[in-house]
Amino acid sequence: EAQVTQNPRYLITVTGKKLTVTCSQNMNHEYMSWYRQDPGLGLRQIYYSMNVEVTDKGDVPEGYKVSRKEKRNFPLILESPSPNQTSLYFCASKDRGLYTEAFFGQGTRLTVV
Amino acid sequence: GIQVEQSPPDLILQEGANSTLRCNFSDSVNNLQWFHQNPWGQLINLFYIPSGTKQNGRLSATTVATERYSLLYISSSQTTDSGVYFCAATGGGNKLTFGTGTQLKVEL
Numbered sequence: 485e486a487q488v489t490q491n492p493r494y495l496i497t498v499t500g501k502k503l504t505v506t507c508s509q510n511m512n513h514e515y516m517s518w519y520r521q522d523p524g525l526g527l528r529q530i531y532y533s534m535n536v537e538v539t540d541k542g543d544v545p546e547g548y549k550v551s552r553k554e555k556r557n558f559p560l561i562l563e564s565p566s567p568n569q570t571s572l573y574f575c576a577s578k579d580r581g582l583y584t585e586a587f588f589g590q591g592t593r594l595t596v597v
Numbered sequence: 598g599i600q601v602e603q604s605p606p607d608l609i610l611q612e613g614a615n616s617t618l619r620c621n622f623s624d625s626v627n628n629l630q631w632f633h634q635n636p637w638g639q640l641i642n643l644f645y646i647p648s649g650t651k652q653n654g655r656l657s658a659t660t661v662a663t664e665r666y667s668l669l670y671i672s673s674s675q676t677t678d679s680g681v682y683f684c685a686a687t688g689g690g691n692k693l694t695f696g697t698g699t700q701l702k703v704e705l
Contacts, residue, residue: 527683527685532692574640576693583627585630586685588640588642593638
C-alpha cells in the first residue's frame with residue numbers, strides 16, 4: 485500500500501530537549517516536504533527536499549532542521565524545541581513533475597511545555 | 598505565490614442534505630487537491646483534480662481551470678462527513694498552498 489508514515493503520532497516534550505520526527509514514504513517519490521498546521525494560520529511549509537541531499541527552506545523554517553540521506557526518509561529535527569513549536573506536523577511526498585499528486589502522512593501532534 | 602480561498606468558512610447540515618464547497622485560486626494551477634481533515638487530525642486525500650470532473654461515491658469534484666475555481670459536492674451527507682475540508686493548489690512549482698478550509702458539521 486502506498487503510504488507516508490510519520491512517527492511518533494503524538495509527542496509531549498519539554499523545552500530544549502532535542503527531538504526528531506521521522507517520515508518515510510514507499511512510493512519512490514523524489515519530492516518531500518514538511519508542513520505545520522496552527523489554528524488561524526492554516527498549513528504552512530517548513531522545509532522541502534527535491535531529492536537526496538537537496539533540501540531548502542519553506543515559509544517557516546526557523547527552529548527546524550531536516551536531512552535527506554536516503555530517498556525514502558525525510559526526518560524533521562527540532563534541536564531545541566520551544567513552546568511556539570507546539571503544532572500539528574505533516575510530512576508529504578510527491579513524484580517529480582508538476583502534474584503529480586501529493587500524499588500526506590497521518591500527522592504528528594507535538595506539544596512543547 | 599498562488600492564493601487559495603475557500604467558501605463558506607463554516608457549514609452546518611442536516612444528515613441527508615447536499616452541499617457545495619468552493620475553492621478559488623489566483624493563478625493557473627498544475628495541481629489541485631481536496632482533502633478532508635477528520636476529527637483526529639488526519640488529512641485524507643479526496644481528489645487530485647487540476648481540471649475536469651471526478652466522482653467517488655457520494656463525493657464529486659469539478660475544477661474549471663480557465664475560470665480558476667474548483668467545487669466539491671457532497672451528496673446525502675452523513676455525520677461521518679464532519680470535519681474540515683481543504684483545497685490546496687500548486688502553481689508552477691511543487692509547494693502546495695492550502696486554503697483556510699471549510700468546517701463542516703453534519704447533524705442528525
